[in-house]
Amino acid sequence: MKQIDFSNSPRIDQVGIEDRIARITARSIKKESKMQGLLMALNMIDLTTLEGADTEEKVKQLCFKAHHLHDDIPGLPTTAAVCVYPNFVKLAVNELKGTGVKVAAVATAFPSGQSSAEIKLLDTKMAVDNGADEVDMVISRGKFHSGDYNFVFDEIAMIKEACGKNVRLKVILETGEIGTLDKVRQASDIAMYAGADFIKTSTGKIKPAATLPVTLVMLEAIRDYYYKTGIMIGMKPAGGISTSKLALQYLLMVKETLGGKWLTNEYFRFGASSLANDVLLQIAKQQSGIYQSNDYFSKV
Amino acid sequence: MKKTHKIDFSSDWNLAPAPESTTHFKLKDTYDLFINGKFVAPKSGKYFDTINPANEKVLAKVAEANEADIDSAVKAARKAYDTVWSKLSGKERGKYIYRIARIIQERAREFAVVETLNGGKAIRESRDVDVPLAAAHFFYYAGWADKLEYAFPNRKPKALGVAGQIIPWNFPLLMAAWKIAPALAAGNTVVIKSSETTPLTAYLLAEVIQEAGLPAGVVNIVSGAGLTGSFIVNHPDVDKIAFTGSTAVGKIIMKAIAGTPKKSTMELGGKAANIIFEDAALDQAVEGIVNGIFFNQGHVCCAGSRLYVQESVFDVVVQKLKDRMNSLNVGDPLDKNTDIGAINSKKQLETIAKYIEIGKNEGAEMYQPSCDLPSKGFWCRPTIFTKVSQSNRIAQEEIFGPVLAIQTFRTVDEVIEKANNTPYGLSAGVWTDKGSKIFNMTSQMRAGVVWANTFNKFDPASPFGGYKESGFGREGGVHGLEAYLKFE
Structure with a gap:
């Protein structure tokens, strides 16, 4: 493949993006399409805990919740994955054996990415060796801002190599630190061409995290990449998506930008911790006709 | 071109129907002409059906104005101009126009649904574009009513008198607002004809004008096709013709008013x-x-x-x-x-x-x-x-x-x-x-x-109008006021 000039990524017009988002958020997603969308959303969640205070008990509880979202309601799907720090991967893999729920690990000196290549590699290897199905890496935002796109590209390629074919790599752009939509597009292109299986908005540690406009820019980058290569790259907005309504708007945006094939957890994920409960609350409401108290749904 | 990969837009997940409710208002069976502050039966005795183009069902019967009807509308407008409207201060005129704007906002849902029923346009547009912009136009020109001297310093602006206005079917309410608001702000009275395919929201606007307490005859609203329009164009006591529609009809109107003192603005076709x-x-x-x-x-x-x-x-x-x-x-x-x-x-x-x-x-x-x-x-x-x-x-x-x-x-x-x-x-x-x-x-x-880097964006403060066969004169902004004023 000929060398791609990442300094010349397609331009993004922010006003135009916001206009498009306004069209999407004006859509009315009701009745059976709402129910279907909610179930889909549940199945796309990467149930996440990434705290310094995480304990083995907490990770265990999270893993149980991932495949027992709310046993009161029969027929619920599992979440797509559980997302933890590398040191909990072994435990999570054990807990989730046979459930179909994947284990994702953040790596590469998450969340800042401020470390050496060796340490990032070791971090990744630790996750992979312990049995992670997916690795969520962060890009080096400092290098990106300084214009060293080749460094960013090479680093992603190196981590993808360490992941191997069977471990899917999600590349976190940390769009809240990237600044403009032009730059989001540019970082998306770098990540995809360097070997990302998924591109992901945020670590969840920086505000703003995922937004509809940023995600639309990334979906359009995925679409352009698909036009050219026929390769389907996944998308994961993470952080800041805590309501069902917003989740449904994301799904509709995916449908209208990339079509129905992307509407599975193979190609779309929500990185979220509190979204699941709001979706459960809505599903219970769709079934019973009344909103229940939050206290009927387990926090973890 | 290099081979590209096609995206498949089929999906198992589709949006369920989400129809806007139509139960919050009731259309009348018949709409009469709005002349001199009242709804009156047409002297023509004729009514035509107006339909919903989405299902071809009849929505209501609407009065068709003939020459005698137009004559009484123009007489009402002239009388209102001479006896009331031209004597009011700009500030008082502004109050009425503000009131119209606010009532449109209050009845926004009704306006949006009727516009969609009668014209076929998506409710998303009538709700988010047509109706809010129509209200915005009234708000905007209400603000100018007492500031004409400042808009045109040292030019002593004066109203023209009776404005005859003819509007198209594509934005029935919005075009009525574009026409009526600047005319009233500048101190004119109005006879306006809606299109024969989309007359209903103009009559809702007539109800609003009644509710706003506008003096009788300041705004008169009639309906009918081209022939009705020609009675307005050719009426000797009309001072100004404002037309929005096709270039072909614009040319006919210009021929008809050639040699008369009638002023005119034409907003015609386009091929942008x-x-x-x-x-x-x-x-x-x-x-x-x-x-x-x-x-x-x-x-x-x-x-x-x-x-x-x-x-x-x-x-x-x-x-x-x-x-x-x-x-x-x-x-x-x-x-x-x-x-x-x-x-x-x-x-x-x-x-x-x-x-x-x-x-x-x-x-x-x-x-x-x-x-x-x-x-x-x-x-x-x-x-x-x-x-x-x-x-x-x-x-x-x-x-x-x-x-x-x-x-x-x-x-x-x-x-x-x-x-x-x-x-x-x-x-x-x-x-x-x-x-x-x-x-x-x-x-x-x-x-x-x-x-x-955008398209089809409208704002009442921004003038709109054409070059060449797209017409002349501007609507919107200060320019839009000028089209309804004369200067010493």
């Missing part, structure tokens, strides 16, 4: 060039193309109906456009998720169908997304033509439907020449990431409005 440069934000440009041509089913005089794409990005722009067209919902205008509603009338659908045939026969390549259309009513899928020549009729004539003619260009000079090579000159669009290119283009385009 929408120009996409290779350095534009292409995905957003595609959105602009869609808004430019498919907004209101293309029933927009300033629609971006001629698309010029720089040759280097032609393939990718067309591919993205086709993909975007696949996510447009065509169908029930009352559904909140509908993007493209019904064609306004059978006659208009025939015109559009005729042009689509012409395009095919001229050798252009047509594309329409596959989507089901309702069995009743008047419908047209969004349509684009590639391999179009500048000399093709679909590239030269106004179609007034969701039909886009796409050509390519290589240089700035070439595209300016092509863009200006039209009898019209109402609007244009330029898409580029480069600011200097925008200013270079806009200064050379012969069009009344040139949008940069």
Whole structure:
């Protein structure tokens, strides 16, 4: 493949993006399409805990919740994955054996990415060796801002190599630190061409995290990449998506930008911790006709 | 072009119908003329049916004004002008106009639903564009009513008298607002005729005007077809004709008022060039193309109906456009998720169908997304033509439907020449990431409005109007006031 000039990524017009988002958020997603969308959303969640205070008990509880979202309601799907720090991967893999729920690990000196290549590699290897199905890496935002796109590209390629074919790599752009939509597009292109299986908005540690406009820019980058290569790259907005309504708007945006094939957890994920409960609350409401108290749904 | 991979837009997840409720109001069976502050039966004795173009059902019977009806409307307007309206201060006039604006806002849902029922446009548009903009126009001109001296310093502005106004069917309420608000602010009284296919919201506006307590005869609202319009145009006691509609009818009106002291403004047809440069934000440009041509089913005089794409990005722009067209919902205008509603009338659908045939026969390549259309009513899928020549009729004539003619260009000079090579000159669009290119283009385009990196955006403060056969005079902004004033 000929060398791609990442300094010349397609331009993004922010006003135009916001206009498009306004069209999407004006859509009315009701009745059976709402129910279907909610179930889909549940199945796309990467149930996440990434705290310094995480304990083995907490990770265990999270893993149980991932495949027992709310046993009161029969027929619920599992979440797509559980997302933890590398040191909990072994435990999570054990807990989730046979459930179909994947284990994702953040790596590469998450969340800042401020470390050496060796340490990032070791971090990744630790996750992979312990049995992670997916690795969520962060890009080096400092290098990106300084214009060293080749460094960013090479680093992603190196981590993808360490992941191997069977471990899917999600590349976190940390769009809240990237600044403009032009730059989001540019970082998306770098990540995809360097070997990302998924591109992901945020670590969840920086505000703003995922937004509809940023995600639309990334979906359009995925679409352009698909036009050219026929390769389907996944998308994961993470952080800041805590309501069902917003989740449904994301799904509709995916449908209208990339079509129905992307509407599975193979190609779309929500990185979220509190979204699941709001979706459960809505599903219970769709079934019973009344909103229940939050206290009927387990926090973890 | 290199092979590209196609996106499959079929999905198991589809939006359930989300129709806007119609139970919060009741249409009357019959709408009479609104003359001298009252609803009165027409002297013509004639009523015509007005239908819902989405299902061809009759919505109501509407009075048809004849010459005698127009004469009483003009007399009422003249009397109101002489005895009340011209004697009121600008501040008092402004109060009435504000009141109209506020009542439109209060009845916004009703206005939106009736506009959609009667005209076929998607509720998303009548709710988010037509009605809020109509209210905004009244608010905006209400503010000017007591500031005319400041708008035109040292020019001693005076009202003209009775304004005769004729509006089209594509934006019935909004066009009424564009016409009535500046006329009242400038101190004129009004006789306005709505279109024969979409008369209903004008009569809702008449109810609003009653509710606002406007002095009798200041605004008179009538309905009927071209003949009724001609009675307004030819009435000797009308001081000004404001017309929005086709260029052909505009020419007839200009002939009719030649040699009379009547002032006039004409807002006529268009065939806007929408120009996409290779350095534009292409995905957003595609959105602009869609808004430019498919907004209101293309029933927009300033629609971006001629698309010029720089040759280097032609393939990718067309591919993205086709993909975007696949996510447009065509169908029930009352559904909140509908993007493209019904064609306004059978006659208009025939015109559009005729042009689509012409395009095919001229050798252009047509594309329409596959989507089901309702069995009743008047419908047209969004349509684009590639391999179009500048000399093709679909590239030269106004179609007034969701039909886009796409050509390519290589240089700035070439595209300016092509863009200006039209009898019209109402609007244009330029898409580029480069600011200097925008200013270079806009200064050379012969069009009344040139949008940069957007399309079909309207604001009451911004003047609107055409070059060449798109008409003359401006509506909106201070310019819009000037069209209803004379100066010493």
